[in-house]
Amino acid sequence: MEIGIVLLNFGEPATPERTEVLEYLTRIFHDNASLEEAETEEEEWERSRELAQRRLPSLMEEYEAIGGSPLQEQATAQAEGLTSTLTDRGHNVTVYHAMQFMEPLIPDVAAELADEEFDSIIAVPIYPLCGPSTTISSIDALETSIDEIDGYEPEFTAITGWHRAPVYNRLRAEGITTFAEEEGLDLQDPETVFVFSAHGTPTKYLEEGSRYDQYVEEHAETIASMIGIDDYEIGYQNHTNRGIEWTEPETEDVVEGLEGEAERVVIEPMSFMHEQSETLVELDIDLREDAEAVGLDLYRVPVPHDDPRFPTLLSDVIEPFLSGFEPSYYQLRQCECRSEPGTYCFNAGLPPQQ
Numbered sequence: 065m066e067i068g069i070v071l072l073n074f075g076e077p078a079t080p081e082r083t084e085v086l087e088y089l090t091r092i093f094h095d096n097a098s099l100e101e102a103e104t105e106e107e108e109w110e111r112s113r114e115l116a117q118r119r120l121p122s123l124m125e126e127y128e129a130i131g132g133s134p135l136q137e138q139a140t141a142q143a144e145g146l147t148s149t150l151t152d153r154g155h156n157v158t159v160y161h162a163m164q165f166m167e168p169l170i171p172d173v174a175a176e177l178a179d180e181e182f183d184s185i186i187a188v189p190i191y192p193l194c195g196p197s198t199t200i201s202s203i204d205a206l207e208t209s210i211d212e213i214d215g216y217e218p219e220f221t222a223i224t225g226w227h228r229a230p231v232y233n234r235l236r237a238e239g240i241t242t243f244a245e246e247e248g249l250d251l252q253d254p255e256t257v258f259v260f261s262a263h264g265t266p267t268k269y270l271e272e273g274s275r276y277d278q279y280v281e282e283h284a285e286t287i288a289s290m291i292g293i294d295d296y297e298i299g300y301q302n303h304t305n306r307g308i309e310w311t312e313p314e315t316e317d318v319v320e321g322l323e324g325e326a327e328r329v330v331i332e333p334m335s336f337m338h339e340q341s342e343t344l345v346e347l348d349i350d351l352r353e354d355a356e357a358v359g360l361d362l363y364r365v366p367v368p369h370d371d372p373r374f375p376t377l378l379s380d381v382i383e384p385f386l387s388g389f390e391p392s393y394y395q396l397r398q399c400e401c402r403s404e405p406g407t408y409c410f411n412a413g414l415p416p417q418q
């Protein structure tokens with residue numbers, strides 16, 4: 065059987081080019097159009113274009129500050145790492161990477177899969193903490209794009225949340241302790257406050273059943289115990305484009321609230337598997353300025369996008385579907401955030417959102 069694996073990512077422009085950034089933003093806002101009530105598809109597009117125009121100047125500034133995003137390069141390297149690990153294990157697979165909002169776009173990659181006539185497709189979003197606008201939306205986009213291709217009906221498997229995979233927790237925890245050692249930081253020092261910074265989400269998505277905030281909390285608790293700290297803070301990096309409610313507290317408020325309480329903050333960007341504007345600009349430039357303004361030194365843990373254990377982790381997660389053994393043997397069960405059969409994760413069986 066010919067198998068195609070698709071790693072799914074958010075995407076970001078590699079160069080700060082206005083037209084490209086505007087199209088990118090319009091796609092993102094349209095994908096989240098359900099956050100507001102539009103009567104027609106045309107109204108949804110109009111509103112998305114309006115929001116994109118409004119956000120364009122500040123996002124252009126962010127990309128100009130970092131000379132474009134390195135996300136694409138890192139995602140390509142992750143796909144190559146996975147190919148090599150699976151090939152070493154004796155599997156004959158082709159690994160693609162596709163982006164929700166930037167080339168290579170998901171529908172274009174779906175067309176390539178059809179051209180190659182793969183019998184089976186395995187989708188793996190590279191978002192450790194499963195969320196509706198990222199993990200679920202990217203899988204839906206791939207499955208819909210495949211369904212829309214006439215005469216092409218491969219078997220479709222998707223893997224959603226994998227933050228509970230043991231190797232993932234280990235590599236993340238070691239990333240933090242290695243960084244602390246390199247920087248000469250004592251994480252037990254009462255003058256050092258540890259902050260997990262998660263990408264925020266609109267509370268509407270939580271009310272509709274997403275458990276993203278629970279995943280954030282349980283992952284923070286686990287990593288804190290692995291690195292041996294009792295006290296820590298959680299903050300969310302929110303986008304306030306639509307005047308709707310997002311997860312609280314904001315990372316910025318958490319850090320500013322530490323004025324006079326500590327000498328330094330250590331920030332772990334827990335939602336990301338790539339360095340991109342959210343880490344390189346929002347944390348390294350903007351949050352550092354906020355921290356310094358209240359007398360705190362800021363240290364930001366690097367994202368372990370090139371940790372050599374990451375391709376092993378992804379290969380282990382995919383292995384049941386390649387070798388044909390029962391996914392529940394590896395604790396992979398039918399996903400409850402996405403009910404379509406063939407969707408698996410490590411998060412099934414959690415109590416429902418309060």
Ligand SMILES: C=CC1=C(C)c2cc3[nH]c(cc4nc(cc5[nH]c(cc1n2)c(C)c5CCC(=O)O)C(CCC(=O)O)=C4C)c(C)c3C=C
Pocket residue numbers: 074075076089092093096097099119123135191195197198263264265266303304305306335336340341342
């Ligand atoms: C590479 C960049 C980005 C990653 C990775 C990313 C992850 C991520 N995003 C959400 C939830 C939302 N993000 C939304 C908008 C949005 N996200 C990015 C960039 C990344 N997000 C951009 C550039 C934008 C649009 C412009 C902006 O506000 O900056 C939205 C939609 C908001 C809306 O429509 O009003 C949601 C929802 C999560 C949970 C996440 C997890 C890793």
Ligand SMILES: [Fe+2]
Pocket residue numbers: 263
């Ligand atoms: Fe986002």
